[in-house]
Amino acid sequence: MSRTPHSVSALSVTGSTYSLTLRVLHWLTALCMFVVIPVAWYMTTMDRHAPSRGSWVNFHKSIGLTVLLLTLIRVVTRLSGTAPPLPQRIPAFEQTLAHIGHGLLYLILFAMPISGYINSYGGGHPVNWFWLFQVPAVVPADKALGHLGSKVHYWLAYLTYVLIAGHVLAVIYHQLVQRVDILGRMTGRAGKR
Numbered sequence: 001m002s003r004t005p006h007s008v009s010a011l012s013v014t015g016s017t018y019s020l021t022l023r024v025l026h027w028l029t030a031l032c033m034f035v036v037i038p039v040a041w042y043m044t045t046m047d048r049h050a051p052s053r054g055s056w057v058n059f060h061k062s063i064g065l066t067v068l069l070l071t072l073i074r075v076v077t078r079l080s081g082t083a084p085p086l087p088q089r090i091p092a093f094e095q096t097l098a099h100i101g102h103g104l105l106y107l108i109l110f111a112m113p114i115s116g117y118i119n120s121y122g123g124g125h126p127v128n129w130f131w132l133f134q135v136p137a138v139v140p141a142d143k144a145l146g147h148l149g150s151k152v153h154y155w156l157a158y159l160t161y162v163l164i165a166g167h168v169l170a171v172i173y174h175q176l177v178q179r180v181d182i183l184g185r186m187t188g189r190a191g192k193r
């Protein structure tokens with residue numbers, strides 16, 4: 001029996017990709033996330049009086065606020081254009097899961113930087129963005145507010161880990177088990193076929 005591009009072993013290519021802008025924004029955001037999280041783990045295990053702790057915290061905050069900026073640009077770009085529909089070979093319930101997962105990832109991309117910002121500014125600690133300029137305060141210095149930001153930031157970090165792990169596992173599943181070239185939609189490869 002001859003193998004068609006839709007046979008189980010062939011990698012099905014959808015022929016539709018995200019726009020270059022959305023692809024660049026996705027990978028820049030992913031890179032920032034893979035830096036900001038280990039930096040957070042490192043800085044929170046440091047001795048509170050370690051001389052370099054302040055610099056690590058400022059670095060964490062700078063990358064975190066960069067995620068917020070990238071996400072704002074990304075959401076405006078995403079809403080002002082069209083995203084490629086998911087390939088039909090992906091079952092409806094998996095498509096629904098993907099949409100929910102992506103929606104929650106966007107929520108995290110806003111909620112983590114905003115709660116971190118509230119944590120810092122509520123506690124009266126301004127951010128010096130990559131040591132270039134001081135980010136203005138839009139919330140009052142208020143201990144209770146800062147504490148609330150800290151709690152939200154701490155607990156949402158767990159949701160962040162679960163969502164990123166689920167996201168990466170889903171891509172691996174579609175790619176290797178289902179044999180649908182989902183990655184090509186985010187690298188640009190799918191559009192070239």
Ligand code: HEM
Nearest residue numbers: 036040044061064065067112113116117120127150154157
């Ligand atoms: C996508 C963006 C961000 C992610 C994923 C993220 C993630 C994290 C994680 C995982 C922790 C460690 C939590 C713990 O175990 O204690 C943390 C701590 C912290 N983050 Fe972020 N963060 C982000 C953005 C920000 C921003 C923008 C700020 C401030 C402007 C910030 C301020 C802080 C502070 C001050 C801590 C220490 C928590 C504390 O000791 O109260 N973060 N962050």
Ligand code: HEM
Nearest residue numbers: 029030033078083102105106164167168171182183185186
């Ligand atoms: C190795 C890491 C990653 C890989 C391989 C990856 C791969 C992908 C792929 C292939 C898509 C397209 C899904 C589709 O066909 O519609 C996608 C979408 C998406 N990814 Fe990732 N991703 C990674 C990391 C991340 C991270 C760290 C985040 C954010 C925390 C993220 C957030 C998103 C979001 C929100 C979408 C939906 C895009 C939209 O429809 O607007 N990704 N990712």
